[in-house]
Amino acid sequence: MYWLLCIVMFLSHSSWSEPFEVANPAQSLVFPRDHGEHRSFKTEWWYYTGHLLTEDGRRFGYQLTFFRNALGNKVHVSDRKSKWATNQLYFTHFAISDSQEKKHHFAERFSRGMKPLAFIQTQPFQLVLEDWLVSGSTPGTANLSAKAPKFEINLQLQPKKDLMLQGSNGFSQKGFNRKNSSHYYSYSRLYTTGQIKIGDQKFNVTGQSWMDHEYSTSLLEKSQRGWDWFAIQLNNQSELMLFQLRDQRGSYYYYRVGKLNDKGGNSKTLDMSGAEFVPISYFKSEKSGGQYPIKWKVTIPKENIDLTVTAIFENQEMMTSVVYWEGATDISGQINKGQVKGMGYLEMTGYAENISKRFE
């Protein structure tokens, strides 16, 4: 396991001599080109999360994320003859949350960026890390398949809405310094069917997925410790993406962003002044020592949003090379005084370790 840790340590110790590109607000996203990878940026990910139900109502959450990380210094690689030489590292996180058993299954894989071991292809769209793969015409219209020793998924995704550009036209600022930002878009509602398997049990499932694609070179400032990210799909057919960045004091508010995608697919940046994300109850991980809020009160007064986000069960911690909590949640509350319900995915970083060090 330490090998993997060592590998991830490069994130904090990289000393690339050739500068990477930083996100630029003037640069608009062009598709399908920007579905693919952007090697001129240091970090990139394609995030699939979703909620799946069996015919008899058993609920599962899943996550399948492909990360790409550049190991800096392109100059050195261009000098190399072996096709195994690379400065691209890919790693994938795969998890299933079983609400009935209250069990969180997770796995992680690493590979050097090298065809056919691990690579990203734009057209037709492919994310490949050995036999874990996403393939389709776009990231939204795609098949997902991954098989860990004790669990696997095989899902087909179909977008119900067009993709949503996050931030300002896909430029998502992560703090007060514009340097710390990313290019970011989402498919916020993907109709999902397929099978999952846990142990020897197979389940036919249907549900909703969410896909994020984000790339950047610098995400967090030194004073930031981590983030809380919410992907919320409501029964009024709207979706909300919210995140807050926390500073080194942990719970203190630092920077908050929200975006609403309405039933018709029109998105709107939310006015977050006066907004509060208040932790209500916590889960303390015995393995990592991290204390994660697993129930939140989210209020955005200017937008008349008042929601409660509750994890479907406590322990959905990813004990991977980077330790974080990523899991399915239930949503209830009011928007514009109308009752809403929904399902969400919550990601919390920086509780077990200082995540900003990995992005210095």
Added chain:
Amino acid sequence: MNSLLGRLCFKSLRYQPKLLILLMTSIAIGVSLIVGMDIAIQSSNLAFERTTSSLTGKATHQIIGSGQGVSDQVYFEIRKITQNIAPVMKEDVYVVGFGKIPFKLLGVDPFAEAPFRDYFDSQYAKESISIEALLTRKNAVVLSNTLANRFGVRQGSSLSVVVGGRPFQLFVASTIEPRDKINDRFLQDVIVADISVAKELSNRFDTLDQIDVLVDRDDQETLDKIQNVLPKGVQVVLSANRTRTIREMTKAFETNLFALSLLALLVGLFLVWSAMSFSVIRRKSEFSLLRCMGLTSKQIFLMIAFQALLVGLGGALVGVLFGAFMGKFLVLSVSQTMSDLFFVTHVRQASWTFATVLKGITFGVLGSLLAMLLPALEVARIRPREGLSLKTIEVTQYGRIISKCLLVSVFVLLLSAGLLIGQPKSLMASLVAALGVILAFSAIIPLAAWIVVRMLSCIKKLTVLEFAAWRLLHALPRTAIPMAALMVSLATVIGITGMVESFRETVVSWLDQRLVGDVYITVPNQGPSRAPAVLDEKVIAFLKSSSEVSRLEYLRSISVETNLGPSQLVAFENNSFKNPKAFLQSIVPPKEVWKKVLGGDIMISEPLAFRWGIKKAGEAIDLLTPKGWRSFKIAAIYYDYASSQGVIGMSLSNYQELFSDMRVNAVAAILKNSTRSSDISTNSLERLKSIQVLDIKPNRDIRSEVMEIFSRTFSITQSLKWLAVFVAFVGIMSSLLSQTIENIREYGLLRAIGFRRGEISLQIFCESLLMSLIAWVVSVPLGVMLTYIMVYIINYRAFGWTLQMHLDKTLFLHTLLLTILAATLSSIYPSWKTLQLRPMEMLKLDQ
């Protein structure tokens, strides 16, 4: 034992410091031999473990190809079936300025490594390792801190190396502190690099040397799936089987080391026995006095035993320290031999365990107790007054001793012969039998002494010598043992020299047969563990076009899988096999063997036939070729001394067709003008060397190089041989010294009746010379016999080599001179000691 007796023990030892030193020295030498050899064997074991564990890791299986490795594509396919696989590249790396033993470059994929090798699974490593540099930098490597210190480099430094004959500058991307000492030791031979770097350094871009696999024992399903995607010429093998093959190769070497340590034990035991019996018998008047004072036989016995225990313990402790020191040198020798013969190793530390120390101490104490047993029983049996009278014991007993020893000798000889015949294959049995023969001859010493004395007494006018002879005969219980020790040492010298000489002669005549080229061109310094590097095509092209060259002969050497295990396959187009002496046996007349080989048969070398138990030419072996498994008939078994592991010989044209591989590892150039002492012009040399770093050697240089490796291989044997001589010399001297001390009163008497100082010295020298000569007389037949056993039995059983026995007669003369030298040197101190005293003092001393 009561306290009075205890005090007596200590005091009697304290008042005889010289005797105490003599006893302890004898024991210390014996123990140090045991400890030294044990350390050498331990280091051989360690070298083996390091090689296998550092490279095999925790893999349960390995996927290997037919000589040219496994295609990358196979790895990618299997990666989809299971993630518990890891690609591996291995290459020999010569670090400039660090000698001729290569280091092992281990190319791995850091992302696939975790389940296999855990060098970096360390809290220390994670801070310092730079995966970024390891993956992206050209020629980046990781070294353990210990290795980095040895090379004098640190993170960010560069390291000059030669790989496959081409120079490179390695970039030290990281140095790591391995998790524990075991890993640290493993990493002392190994330079770790990313697989991409290893591929670039080895110039093999599309293949892997092997794929390591970790599969549960009962997971046949995964194994089957893997099997299904493997192309022809690639197979899954159990890691343990491959490790076992290397183990078997080194085992014979270790057994021989063990045999040397047994010999050391025997010589050491002789020494302790000799010293202990002297000590006991010398003090018999003291014991008689004690008996007169009322001590029982049992108490006397216990007292001697207790003293033996004390002396044994003291001597053993000193011996362990000596041994540890000696072990340091032996380890270097063992390490070099292992690298020459089996696999690359840089084991330098003398690794000694508690068990080694315990073994040494146990040997010292038990040996000393065992040695005192007979004399102590004898002394304990004497009646109170008896011991006070002079020399009653020895004078009356030599006849009985001779007959008893003769019986023992015949019995042991028969037993040894039985063992040799009854166990026709066992190496251990032949070694034990050799020791038996040594023991049997040792037991002949009293008889030999008696015969020599009888012969001397027939010759008149030899008063001094005859006198010395009779004194020697009467003191047989004391003198026989050091004589036996010297005899064993001399026989060892004859035996080992004879064996090494026979080996040398055989190899020289084999080289004459086989070296047909004038100049040989290879990539330099190839380690024994893998197929040598390939010659650049431009080198071949240049040679072909050279006006100096009349003809070229090519050789290709690869590792190949067979149904009997992995082996080296050598493909050549050599005419030397026309010589009928080249073959041990063949299915057709020797002159037609090559035709058969050209027709598709193979030959195997004698050591391989021995190792695989192939008794007759005509049997078949299956080889894994890129076209799948193929069966080959063995047309002949041929003599070959190039490899103790054995090789399969094939014609180059057949190889090229079967393996679709046109590369070669060596070229023999037959020059147009061979009168020019087999050299090619400086111009050509420079042109060739600008293409690739090459070893371009005239025929004669190859011979001297083979001989150099040869001498290195036997250096440990040679050093042990001289050690045995030294031990025996000390034995003779200590025995003479004791005898002189004991007989001092007698010498005083001789002086008193008119003997001059010179005559006394002559007397002592004659005794010494006689003892040595008797030892030499017996050592000659034993030496010849040992040579025979080593050449025809032990060597064949250990390595599968048939050697021609060759014993130079001057060797006997040399050992005779050595004997006389030993006699002279060992008589100097006792003579000087005697001459220091006046006759009256001498007469008083013994009272």
